[in-house]
Structure formats: structure tokens, C-alpha cells
Amino acid sequence: MRRRVFRIRSSVVEESVIVCAKDALRESACRGRAMVFTDSNVYALYRDTIERYFPGAPVHVMPAGEEHKTQDTLFALLGAMAAAELHRGDTLVCVGGGVTGDVGGLAAALYMRGIAFVQVPTTLLAQVDSSVGGKTAIDLNGVKNLVGAFRQPRRVLVDGRFLDTLPAREIRCGLGEIVKHGALCAPLFDTLWEGRDRLFDRTFLRTVVPANIAFKADVVRRDPDEKGLRKCLNLGHTTAHAFELCDAKLSHGEYVLVGMLFEGELARLHAPDCDHAFLERLRTLIVRVLGGVPQLPPAAEAAAFARLDKKNRSGDRIALTAPVKQGGYALLELDYGAYLRELTQIEARLREEIC
Ligand SMILES: NC(=O)c1ccc[n+]([C@@H]2O[C@H](COP(=O)([O-])OP(=O)(O)OC[C@H]3O[C@@H](n4cnc5c(N)ncnc54)[C@H](O)[C@@H]3O)[C@@H](O)[C@H]2O)c1
DSSP, X not given: OOEEEEEOOSTTTTTOEEEEETTGGGSOOOSSSEEEEEEXXXXXXXXXXXXXXXXXOOEEEEOSSGGGOSXXXXXXXXXXXXXXXXXXXXXXXXXXXXXXXXXXXXXXXXXXXXXXXXXXXXXXXXXXXXTSSOEEEEEETXXXXXXXXXXXXXXXXXXXXXXXXXXXXXXXXXXXXXXXXXXXXXXXXXXXXXXXXXXTOHHHHHHHXXXXXXXXXXXXXXXXXXXXXXXXXXXXXXXXXHHHHHHOOSOHHHXXXXXXXXXXXXXXXXXXXXXXXXHHHHHHHHHHHHTSOOOOOOHHHHHHHHTTOTTOXXXXXXEEEEEEETTEEEEEEEEHHHHHHHHHHHHHHHHHHHO
């Protein structure tokens, strides 16, 4: 059996162990009794698997979708945990994408002031990103992830077979984070560049998932509280969030790709030590994943949303984490007027050059 185990060691994440294995679900990860939390889509597809690996465990199913990442779903789960008489020594097993992991992780943080939980991520995004790092949350009053807590899972069990049932759009969404990690991690970028004709091939993706987890786990281990280094994971996110808040027609991962595309071009104008050949290759990868430049709202409309970004010191100075060279990024701060003007020019140029 091929098996990769990453141990994350730090005072904050000392207990988490990520197992990537063909038979990851066989790992005996649970302390005490297990209760399974999943969503309706995953349960429809994997009910037998869940029953086989967690026999007799109570199962609580939330309706699938980001719109259900709410207090109602959280409290329904907490109620089910109480009804199942879960105790301090028991374990909540979250089987699903980032939504299930975020809601389940928060419930585990709250129930009896904290019980163990295990992540079994079933989307590409959850496997390479959301299940690692210990961030948990629900949305409130229309604001994403407004209420949450840091709580590290006891185990993250990653099984690549879940990718077989994932629609192409969800694969593309996960690829947004994979390309982001690649821009920040030089060896991973080489792998993605070499495999650029197979980016949607599940077999290829299964080979890059462990390197993505190792990269994110290393960043989190070095900066668990997001005081410095972890901010690199915001690459492209200022512009990604601006477009996402403006029209919300694409997935988050697709907006991350769009954000990196635009911020790579902004870096060419503002970062002195840009590697233009790398930015060209990054642009090629992004456009391949997106299949062109997607339909977006006018950049001028989106730019206004960047003024609200948490990273800005004021609404007139737009803070960006932009790609500049392979394995490197730059923290830029642009005058809002320049950001607005340049974003509009970049959009026109990209459409001319790429479409
Ligand atoms: N905690 C973090 O650090 C972190 C990081 C990034 C994103 N997130 C959060 O993650 C969420 C997005 O995660 P997501 O993209 O996984 O969304 P998701 O959990 O909604 O899953 C996407 C869709 O895929 C379905 N699905 C899941 N596994 C499947 C499978 N194996 N086969 C077929 N369908 C499957 C789900 O039912 C859902 O319809 C957002 O709420 C975001 O805020 C959290």
C-alpha cells in the first residue's frame, strides 16, 4: 500500500496527522465513539462507504451547498450530537467538502467546549486546502466565515478515490488553490508546468495532492496564527474577492485564478524584481484551467469592492499579495486610483490577447 504521512509539529497543531493513502479510511483515527457528519450529495454517493468504515456510527446529514453554511445547520448538528449522547472522549468525523469540514470543525470546537474531530475531505479543494490549517466557520448575515474558531483536526484522512465522482467544475475550483500553491512553491510549480496537459486528469491530480498538503501544512506550522508567512496564502485574493463580491457567478477557486491573473499583471507594473518568463508560464496555466478569460463584471465595478478588503490600511490604498517569481510573492500597496485604472486596462488587454 502506498502511503504518505505528514506529521505537523507545533504547539498549536501538534496532534494533527495527515494520511494520504489508498486505504486512508481504514486508518483507525477515532478516539471513543464516532459520529459521522456529511452532506446530502456525499451521503447519496458514499453511504455504503461510510457505513462500511464507520459501522454503527450515528450519521447526521446536512443539505449540500454553501447556502447551508449557517447557524441553523450548525445548531442542528450540535443537537444531533447531544441526541447521540456524544461525550468528551468521542470523535466527530466530517466526510465532505469545505462546507462540511468548516461547519463540523466549528461544532467540534463548541460541543462540550471541544471534542476531537477528523476530516475526511472529499472535494479537491478540501483535500488540498480547507481540511488543513484548522480554520472552521459558518457564514452569518451574508458575510462569509464571520463566526468561527481555530481548531485542529485530530486526523485528516485523504483518499484520492473521492475525486472520481467530482464534477469538472469542482475540480477547477480545487485547481485554483493548487495553482496558487504552485506559484508559491517552486518544485510544485515545475510539476504543474510539466503536467499542464493533464491538469484535469484525476490520476495526475492524485499525485499532486500530497505536495499541496505538505506545502500548506508547512506554512501553517510556521505561522499557525496568521501573523506573517501564512498571509502568502492570500495570493491573488484581493482582486479575487473583489470580482467575487461583485458578481458571484464563478466558484471561489475560479475567482482565485482570475485574481492571480490580474495581480500577476499588476506585479509586472509595480514589483521591481519580477520574473516575466515565470509570470508568462503562470498565465498559461491559469488560462488553461479557466479555459480562457471568463465572463467578468467590468473591472471598474469590481475594483470598488477591493476598497473593503481587510488587508488594506485604508480604502484608498489597496493591499495585494501578488505573484512575482517562481516560489516568491510581493506585498504591494497601490493607490486606489492606479488600481482602478490599471485593472481596467489589464482586462481589455487580456481579452485582446487571450480570447
Ligand atoms: N477552512 C479553510 O481553511 C477553508 C479554506 C478554503 C475554503 N474553505 C471553505 O470551503 C468551502 C468550499 O469548499 P468546497 O469547494 O469543497 O465546497 P462544498 O463543500 O460545498 O462541496 C462542493 C460540492 O461538491 C459536492 N461534493 C463533495 N464531495 C464530492 C464528491 N466526492 N463527489 C461529488 N460531489 C461531491 C458537495 O456536496 C457540494 O455540492 C467554502 O465554504 C469556503 O469558505 C475553507
